[in-house]
Amino acid sequence: MSWITAEQALAQLGTKPQTLYANVSRGRIGARPDPDDPRRSLYRQEDVERLAARQRGRRPARAVAAETIAWGEPMLETAIATVVDGHLLYRGQDTFVLAVKATLEEVASLLWQSSAPPDFGGKAQVRQPGMPAAYRTIAELAATDMPTTGRIRNVLIADAARTVSSLAGALAAPGNGPIHMRLAEQWNRPEAAEAIRRALVLLAEHELNASTFAARVTASTGAPISAAVLAGLAALSGPLHGNASQSMAGLVEEARRRGAGAAVATHLRQGQTLACFGHRLYPEGDARAPALLQAFAPPRPFAELARAGEALSGERPNIDFALAAMTAAFTLPEDAPLQIFALARSVGWIAHALEQVETGALIRPRARYMGPKPKIN
Structure with a gap:
């Protein structure tokens, strides 16, 4: 498995850094801290090549085969x-x-x-x-x-x-x-x-x-x-x-200590997935989240994270975010x-x-x- 720098990834994708971070947040591009400089991130080359090929209108056969079981085949007919x-x-x-x-x-x-x-x-x-x-x-x-x-x-x-x-x-x-x-x-x-x-x-x-x-x-x-x-x-x-909503705990705690904007920016700069934001089935945002959030006032850290996350990553909170916010708002069991x-x-x-x-x-x-x-x- 090969890893490349942000500059190399952006050169292949032809996109802005914000788009790169959004693809990491969506799970489309794997990322890890650079062992030589923990402040920077490295990106999985195969993921970058796959997205770049898709943008050019062609995809490697090995990439197509690898993805068939993830958000692809098998497809079953349903009326539900x-x-x-x-x-x-x-x-x-x-x-x-x-x-x-x-x-x-x-x-x-x-x-x-x-x-x-x-x-x-x-x-x-x-x-x-x-x-x-x-x-x-x-x-x-x-x-x-x-x-x-x-x-x-x-x-x-x-x-x-x-x-x-x-x-x-x-x-x-x-x-x-x-x-x-x-x-x-x-x-x-x-x-x-x-x-x-x-x-x-x-x-x-x-x-x-x-x-x-x-x-x-x-x-x-x-x-x-x-x-x-x-x-x-x-x-x-x-x-x-x-259990995805529990992955927000670290981000919420960091937002309380340093502010939501700083917490989100740090996660994205390190190539970390922004927990509980975005959903592949909802390109414009998981509409289940606002449908649930209408039922209560989200605690301040969650409200601020929702704004900062969308502003910096382009992604909106999903249903797991709303569940975590509800749990905090009513002090429900973990x-x-x-x-x-x-x-x-x-x-x-x-x-x-x-x-x-x-x-x-x-x-x-x-x-x-x-x-x-x-x-x-």
Whole structure:
């Protein structure tokens, strides 16, 4: 792997430094500190060459092949959700309109195409609510539930409602009220209920992301609905997905000490990715973020970082930024974004599981072997 200086990268790209920093922030160009001068950064030559070739209208075959599994192939047909002109649509309905009043239960009815909102209520609650309990609860269901093969849709939707209900019982207060109210009660933050409701609606589904793909592959084997949710939970736990909002902690602390502008500038000059800014599906900015931020007043460091980040990188805050800001605004548990993400996205995972079951197809890609030459006698 080869690394080049900013000057060399800019010469190949023919762009301004701000564009180079934006490409680093978006994850398109890898960067690392220069070992000879930590104040400067080096940039991955292969990434720069790929972007330069794209701008010239041609791309190396090896670059095309390498990118097919990242924001490319495989592509699966779905009628559940898509992003069009910056708008996230659930079965054709604009989520930013749904976020004004809808509950997660109503969104589940829409995504699952059920005749009525499912019942996610329950009196049972684990001894210590939280993500460890959520994993244990869903894992036990996955080990004991029936497979999906040979069972009609209404029965599978009943399994789906029981799975989400069990997940809610591991995270939220017991009861029959909407999940957002039960989460606010569990955290003793009733004033946060409206923001939580919006977040649940906006996060319920997002096309074929990493955790949804994991859930859909699992469902394609005929595994139980709860097993698909368990697969989604496993993928969601990564720092590049459901835990992304926690990556803002260092930037927020630096903004408190030195000011937002200085914090952002330092990150960009060092070639560091600006956490929780930008999203590849939303070139003009992740519209889910302002839809959630409308529900509360972001704390001062977050408001200042939003302005400084956009001014210096050209990128706008994304939904992970909004979740981190919400957590700080209402003093929610540190992993509240992951808990909200898990409850919300479980509805989307199940929608994809149900759709995949209807296809009756197994998802089984092939691998391109790049190892030592086989020795066959």
